[in-house]
Amino acid sequence: MIVRIMGEGQYQIDDGDVEALNALDSALTAAIDSGDETAFQTALSALLDKVRAAGTALPDDTLEPSDAVLPGADAALSDVVAMLGDEGLVPG
Amino acid sequence: MSLMKRMAMIFKAKANKAVDRMEDPRETLDYSYQRQLELLQKVRRGVADVATSRKRLELQINQLEQQADKLESQGRQALAAGREDLAREALTRRSGVHQQLADLQGQYTNLQAEEEKLTTASQRLQAKIEAFRTKKETIKATYTAAEAQTKINEAFSGVSEEMSDVGLAVQRAEDKTLQMQARAGAIDELISSGVLDDASGTAKDDIAAELDRMSSSSEVELELARMKKELTGGAAPKEIGSAEDGAQAGLGEAQPAEREETR
Numbered sequence: 402m403i404v405r406i407m408g409e410g411q412y413q414i415d416d417g418d419v420e421a422l423n424a425l426d427s428a429l430t431a432a433i434d435s436g437d438e439t440a441f442q443t444a445l446s447a448l449l450d451k452v453r454a455a456g457t458a459l460p461d462d463t464l465e466p467s468d469a470v471l472p473g474a475d476a477a478l479s480d481v482v483a484m485l486g487d488e489g490l491v492p493g
Numbered sequence: 494m495s496l497m498k499r500m501a502m503i504f505k506a507k508a509n510k511a512v513d514r515m516e517d518p519r520e521t522l523d524y525s526y527q528r529q530l531e532l533l534q535k536v537r538r539g540v541a542d543v544a545t546s547r548k549r550l551e552l553q554i555n556q557l558e559q560q561a562d563k564l565e566s567q568g569r570q571a572l573a574a575g576r577e578d579l580a581r582e583a584l585t586r587r588s589g590v591h592q593q594l595a596d597l598q599g600q601y602t603n604l605q606a607e608e609e610k611l612t613t614a615s616q617r618l619q620a621k622i623e624a625f626r627t628k629k630e631t632i633k634a635t636y637t638a639a640e641a642q643t644k645i646n647e648a649f650s651g652v653s654e655e656m657s658d659v660g661l662a663v664q665r666a667e668d669k670t671l672q673m674q675a676r677a678g679a680i681d682e683l684i685s686s687g688v689l690d691d692a693s694g695t696a697k698d699d700i701a702a703e704l705d706r707m708s709s710s711s712e713v714e715l716e717l718a719r720m721k722k723e724l725t726g727g728a729a730p731k732e733i734g735s736a737e738d739g740a741q742a743g744l745g746e747a748q749p750a751e752r753e754e755t756r
Contacts, residue, residue, distance in 0.1 A: 404497065405504075407658050408610060410617055426495045433496065461620035464628060464651030469497030470504055485499060 403465055404452050408473035411463065412456030422469075425451055433481060441478040449474055508653035512646055519636065521645055522629045525652065529622045532656050532663075536615040539663045539670075543611060546673045547604045553680050554597050561590045567700050574707055583700050593680070600673060607666050614659045625652045 402419055405411045414422065425448040432440035449471060459465065472481050512521055564587035571579035628648045 405501075405654065405658065408614065408662050422497070423495065426497050430496045461617045462624035464621065464624050464648050466505065466508070466647075466650040466654055467501055469495075470500035470654075471497055472500070481496070484503065485496075 402468045403459065404456060404469045404471060405467040406449055406452060406471050406473060407476070410461070411459040411465070411467055412452050413459055414452065414456045418451075418455040421455070422448065422451060426469075433478065433485075436478065438478045441481075445472065445476070446474060504654045504657050505650060507657055508650040511653065512649055519633060519645075521649060522632065525649055526622070526626060526629060529618070529625060529652060529656060532660060533615065533618055533622060536611060536618060536659055536663050539666050540608060540611045540615060542670045543604055543608045543666055546670050546677065547601065547608060549677050550597055550601045550604065550673070553677060554594060554601065557590055557594050557597065561587050561594065564590065564700075567704060570704055571700070574704070576703075576707070579700060579703055586698075586700070597680075600676075603669070604673060607669055611662060611666050614662050618655055618659050621652050621655045 402414045402416070403411055404414055404422070425444065429441070429444040429448055432444045452471065472484070511525070564583045568580040568583035568587070571577075571583060625648055628644075632644050632648070
């Protein structure tokens with residue numbers, strides 16, 4: 402599976418690691434739903450660390466769409482909520 | 494649904510919308526390539542803007558550092574002249590300047606990070622655009638309507654995702670740069686209005702004025718003493734005869750007494 406970290410690039414993740422990512426992703430989703438900024442930051446950086454550690458960075462000239470996209474490390478909870486709520490935030 | 498998947502879908506929806514607008518698949522390729530080049534230009538402009546803001550901050554930091562040094566030497570000067578109150582005032586202002594400096598340095602680090610991020614984003618985008626261009630030419634050369642749409646969609650969604658990502662990054666950097674420029678302008682104004690004072694000394698602050706006053710008043714004393722000495726010297730007796738006013742008369746009274754002594 403290919404995961405993009407926004408502002409950083411794409412990573413190839415082996416199937417064996419996807420399960421662990423999904424668990425971290427659930428924690429992140431829960432943090433967003435609860436609106437807890439601290440929990441969001443903790444969960445996001447845990448997930449990003451896992452992607453970077455387990456994944457292999459794709460070369461810059463690959464033209465592959467990602468299966469999953471993650472906000473960058475400096476994203477705030479409000480940024481992510483805005484992005485999910487309003488597609489207009491992602492320029493065409 | 495999980496966050497990772499939801500965000501991926503937002504990006505895909507964008508890409509699909511753009512492809513669906515096109516009648517001829519080959520048109521998609523050219524149009525998209527055009528957009529990519531435009532975005533790359535925008536990213537490069539973004540990098541340049543951030544660099545300009547960073548350099549301006551650098552200048553302001555230098556100016557403030559000079560100002561802090563100047564206030565410190567003023568403090569020393571005032572203390573040497575026995576004016577502790579003035580020295581205290583100079584040091585208080587210096588600590589205010591130091592606070593400004595710490596704030597600016599923090600912003601400087603932020604801008605530097607932003608500049609680096611944009612620079613690598615622009616490199617990544619450029620590599621993708623190059624790959625897209627190659628693929629586009631291959632697809633066009635071997636064009637058969639049946640397979641073209643899928644191939645084009647593949648190539649397009651890969652690059653479109655990058656464009657959305659980089660597009661957001663540029664937007665964010667532009668916002669930050671605008672905020673910075675507004676703040677930098679405010680600080681320039683402060684410096685030129687003399688509130689923070691400038692190190693060139695064109696706009697004099699009151700500490701400098703007071704120190705000047707002190708040194709000029711001691712110069713006045715010196716000048717006065719010099720003049721008095723001159724008057725008590727050879728030039729004085731010549732004026733005695735013509736003097737009518739009280740001051741000169743007083744002087745005249747003193748001189749004959751002196752003459753009497755020398756006789």
